[in-house]
Amino acid sequence: MLQFARKKWLPLAALTLTMAAPLASVAAEQKSVAVTAIVEHPALDAVRDGVRDALAQAGYESxxxxxxxxxxxxxxxxxxxxxxxxxxxxxxxxxxxxxxxxAQAVVAGSKRIPLAFSAVTDPVEAxxxxxxEASGTNVTGVSDLLALDKQMELxxxxxxxxxxxxxVxxxxxxxxxxxVKQLKELLPSLGMTLVEAAAPRSVDVGSAARSLVGKVDAIYTSTDNNVVSAYESLVKVGNDARIPLIASDTDSVKRGAIxxxxVNYRDLGVQTGRIVVRILEGEKPGDITPETSQxxxxxxxxxxAQKQGVTLSQALLDAAAEVIQ
Structure with a gap:
C-alpha cells in the first residue's frame, strides 16, 4: 500500500507543477493601464470607452x-x-x-512612464x-484638432x-x-469678428454666455472641457435669446446645439487604444508619431434650430450623418 501511495503522489506533484507554470505565465503577461480624464462629459467618456474597446479587441481584458x-x-x-x-x-x-x-499633469510628473494623450487639440502648443513628428520621449497620442475654416463654413x-x-x-x-488665437487670425478674412467670454470654471459658463446676448449673431463652441461639461446652461441662453449655437463636438448637438x-469621440478613443496596444506590445511611445482623426x-x-430662430436648408439636412428631431 505504501508503494502504491508514493507512486500516485509523484504524478500529482508533476501535474501541480505543470498547472502552476501557465498561471505564472499569465501573471507575468498581465499589463496595467491607468486612464485619467480632466472631467466627465459625453465626448471624453466616449474616448475612455473607445480605449477600453480597443484593448479588449486586442485581447486585453480587465x-x-x-x-x-x-x-x-x-x-x-x-x-x-x-x-x-x-x-x-x-x-x-x-x-x-x-x-x-x-496630459500636462502627467508630462510634468514623469519623463519615463509611457503616456498616450487623447482629445488634445494642439499637443505642440500644450x-x-x-x-x-515622433517625439523621441515617453509621449505620443491622438489629437482632436479640427480645421477652423470648415467650422466657420458651417x-x-x-x-x-x-x-x-x-x-465662451x-x-x-x-x-x-x-x-481663440486661430479664430482671431481667420475671422477677419471672412468678414467676421470674435467676441470672447471667459468661463474659468464650469459654473461660469451660463453667466459668460449671458454676457454675449445682444453682442453676437451666433455662438461657436470648441471642445473646451468646462463648456462641454456645462453645455445645458449655454443651451438655455441660446434658446432664451434665440442665439444660434454651433459646436465642434457632435455630442453637444444631442444636448442642444444646432x-x-x-470627430467621432468613440472612434478617437479606439484610435488611441490601438496606440496603447502598440506600446503594451513593445513599441516605444517616442517612436510613434502623434495622430489626428480624419x-x-x-x-x-x-x-x-427652431428654438434658436434658424431654418436649416435641405442640403444641410441631407449631408448630415445624424439628424436629431
Whole structure:
C-alpha cells in the first residue's frame, strides 16, 4: 500500500507543477493601464470607452490579463495633478490622459512612464511634444484638432449674415486658447469678428454666455472641457435669446446645439487604444508619431434650430450623418 501511495503522489506533484507554470505565465503577461480624464462629459467618456474597446479587441481584458484604472479630475486641475502623481507612483505600463490639463499633469510628473494623450487639440502648443513628428520621449497620442475654416463654413451655412461670433471658453485651457488665437487670425478674412467670454470654471459658463446676448449673431463652441461639461446652461441662453449655437463636438448637438462637424469621440478613443496596444506590445511611445482623426461627421438638431430662430436648408439636412428631431 505504501508503494502504491508514493507512486500516485509523484504524478500529482508533476501535474501541480505543470498547472502552476501557465498561471505564472499569465501573471507575468498581465499589463496595467491607468486612464485619467480632466472631467466627465459625453465626448471624453466616449474616448475612455473607445480605449477600453480597443484593448479588449486586442485581447486585453480587465480582471484577466489587464489591470485597468480610471479617475476623473472633475474639472479641477489640482485634482488632475494629484491623480497624475498617484498613477505615476503606481508605475503602470501606460498612462492614458484624456484632455489637455490631464496630459500636462502627467508630462510634468514623469519623463519615463509611457503616456498616450487623447482629445488634445494642439499637443505642440500644450507643450506635450515638440512637434507633430515622433517625439523621441515617453509621449505620443491622438489629437482632436479640427480645421477652423470648415467650422466657420458651417456657421455661414446656418447663419449666412453672421458677422459677430461669440465664444465662451476657459482661458486656462491651452486647447481653447489656441482656438481663440486661430479664430482671431481667420475671422477677419471672412468678414467676421470674435467676441470672447471667459468661463474659468464650469459654473461660469451660463453667466459668460449671458454676457454675449445682444453682442453676437451666433455662438461657436470648441471642445473646451468646462463648456462641454456645462453645455445645458449655454443651451438655455441660446434658446432664451434665440442665439444660434454651433459646436465642434457632435455630442453637444444631442444636448442642444444646432449643428457640429466634429470627430467621432468613440472612434478617437479606439484610435488611441490601438496606440496603447502598440506600446503594451513593445513599441516605444517616442517612436510613434502623434495622430489626428480624419473621421469627421456632421450632426444637426432641427428642434434646436427652431428654438434658436434658424431654418436649416435641405442640403444641410441631407449631408448630415445624424439628424436629431
Amino acid at each position: 480582471g484577466k490579463n489587464l489591470k485597468w484604472q480610471y479617475q476623473s479630475a472633475q474639472g479641477n486641475t489640482g485634482t488632475a495633478a494629484q491623480i497624475a502623481r498617484k498613477f505615476i507612483g503606481d508605475q503602470p505600463d501606460v498612462i492614458v490622459a484624456i484632455g489637455t490639463p490631464s 507643450q506635450l511634444v515638440k512637434s507633430w 456657421v455661414k451655412q446656418i447663419v449666412p449674415d453672421a458677422t459677430r461670433i461669440g465664444m 471658453y476657459n482661458p486656462g485651457e491651452a486647447n481653447s486658447v489656441v482656438v 449643428a457640429a462637424i466634429g 473621421n469627421l461627421q456632421l450632426f444637426v438638431n432641427q428642434a434646436a
